[in-house]
Amino acid sequence: MTLISNSANHRHRVVILGAGFAGLSAALKLARAPVDIVIIDRHNYHLFQPLLYQVATAALSPADIAAPIRGIVGRFPNVRVLLDTVEDVDRRTRRVYTAGGRHVPYDDLIVATGATHNYFGKDHWQQWAPGLKRIEDAIELRRRILLAFEQAEMEEDIATREALMTFVVVGGGPAGVEMAGAVAELARFTLARDFRNIQPENARVVLVDANERLLRPFPPSLSRKAAKTLGRLGVELILNARVDGMDANCVRIGSRVLPTHTVIWSAGVRASPAGRWLKVETDPAGRIPVDETLRLPQDPTIYVLGDVASHRNPDGSHTPGVAPAAKQMGRYAARHIASRLRDRPAPGPFRFRNPGQLATIGRHSALGHFGRLKVSGYPGWWLWGLAHIYFLIGFRNRLMVAANWFWSYLTFGRGVRLITGDMPSIAISTRETAHPPSSRHTPTAKSAGPGGSS
Structure with missing residues (x-):
């Protein structure tokens, strides 16, 4: 020792x-x-957690929201860092x-x-519903989300394809709302023209929360605006309902069963x-x-x-x-x-001074609550963006995030759509394996149904 x-x-x-x-x-x-x-x-880095969901949805790179600890405190000779x-x-x-x-x-x-x-005593759910607290979590979620579309592109069974293109977010706080909106925008705008056998814009995004309204720390009027904005993005809301169970293929909410292969946990x-x-x-x-x-x-x-x-x-x-x-x-x-x-009078009792709350719900829409002042929509979105850029550590990170956001604003593009790690074996439907490769049916058009069909 x-x-x-x-x-x-x-x-x-x-x-x-x-x-x-x-x-x-x-x-x-x-x-x-x-x-x-x-x-x-x-870890050897300080992480700006509020933007982790943008790494998970391919909008930002991990390096954009993290900075080496030694680089931050290295100028102080009395500070030592132990990994x-x-x-x-x-x-x-x-x-x-x-x-x-x-x-x-x-x-x-x-x-x-x-x-x-916090899985509230159901820690085994973590294998099917990862949360979002670390860079590793964000990269894994990005992998699962993007891989779901890739698997759906090759899947001929309609029910399996629809399950692959169903994304369930558990938890209606700021993190869950931001994540649901980002996944919906990724599917509707960024990936819409990237595939041939599926229609990513028809992906199903479901947000589940045990409370009767979203964003409980915010005033009810802003919660209602958040629900409307998510609805315009195509996000389905299931409120006042708890997740009772899940496995690799579905989420159970009371008597309702949602077939899905991608669950994102943000409930506590x-x-x-x-x-x-x-x-x-x-x-x-x-x-x-x-x-x-x-x-x-x-x-x-x-x-x-x-x-x-x-x-x-x-x-x-x-x-x-x-x-x-x-x-x-x-x-x-x-x-x-x-x-x-220094033998000086100690400061008085700690008192948290709330500077306000911000949450974004997608392109051109965010909510802000600052005492009596409430902002939403386009002004809230600009305020949210400026605040997050300001609080990032390091000029490089601020510059890179601002540049990425500006590019996404102009093009709807997300440049970090990387699937990392070993690829799982892609199951091929029995209908496809019943024929030799030379006689396989090649789809020529997209279907109008959810997720498309060949």
């Missing part, structure tokens, strides 16, 4: 677990303080243990390890196993209750931030698990630590 020792001057050490929005904001805010900082993350996975935390000796055999001592610990998908999140590392109680979603200063009530040397924290604001409201909240938490924790080290 390797000990990551303190530097020769034995300065105060802050260890940050996770380089997401909260962890990176804390590191950048603390970087000029008289401390040594160690960032531990299992490793946390396995345990010993609060008594103040050490973090990693899968790489390291134990890293700390004076203050910032836990900002984020969240993963579950915090990382930080509660287990810290040996503390968590809520049902795995989040750790923190006090008004974002610290463990049992241990003032540990700050818990972002999706892994359960925090109540002074007015009693819960701090939501969104990127602006994570950034504010990170900056607050950094100020709190710096004030203690």
Whole structure:
């Protein structure tokens, strides 16, 4: 086991677990303080998660929304980055243990390890309904979506073809709404002229949510606008209904069965196993209750931030698990630590200041809620785009995303339509295998039915 020792001057050490929005904001805010900082993350990049769905639908490349952690913090000599996975935390000796055999001592610990998908006790569904939290998830979803059209192009059985061209998105929050709209636009506009035996524009996109309306954090009027916009894109809504079961070939919603081979999960999140590392109680979603200063009530040397924290604001409201909240938490924790080290008055209780909410539903349509101000349609779309470009890290990423969006706006094209990984064997219908290759029927025209038929 390797000990990551303190530097020769034995300065105060802050260890940050996770380089997401909260962890990176804390590191950048603390970087000029008289401390040594160690960032531990299992990836070597910071990911802008709000645009992951655009990677999954071939609008952006993974490199457009990610930046190397070392490239972000490399100019600060007191910041060290470890590419490793946390396995345990010993609060008594103040050490973090990693899968790489390291134990890293700390004076203050910032836990900002984020969240993963929540299948509400049905974790085996993940094999059929992947979520969208990592670059790997986005690439896998892109692969499944594009491959479904390729398989449908070669499939002669009408029922199988229709199942291949049915895409079910579970969860009607911002991520689910954005994903459903993006898949519908991909099929209707980008792929419409790419195939010969199928009509991608007739693909069926179904959005399922257990609530009576979409986008519950938004006002009801904006939820209704979102539903109308999705309807114009051809997305079917099944609201106030829960998914009861699924397998590789279908999704079951009560008595209804939807044949499909592509399910996208966006129905909930579950915090990382930080509660287990810290040996503390968590809520049902795995989040750790923190006090008004974002610290463990049992241990003032540990700050818990972002999706892994359960925090109540002074007015009693819960701090939501969104990127602006994570950034504010990170900056607050950094100020709190710096004030203690400099013997200055600590900042008051953390209070989340909501800058507003944004969600896009496709080309020329987005929703924004900023207190009493509500925007939608074309103005909302421009505001959404400008906000996301502004908050991306790095000039290159901002430039590339803006260029890709401008090109897509002019041409309806998506230039990252790559299917990666090993290709599965494509099942050929029995009707086709009944004849030698020379006598196989060659379709000459598209059908007007869903997905087309030969």
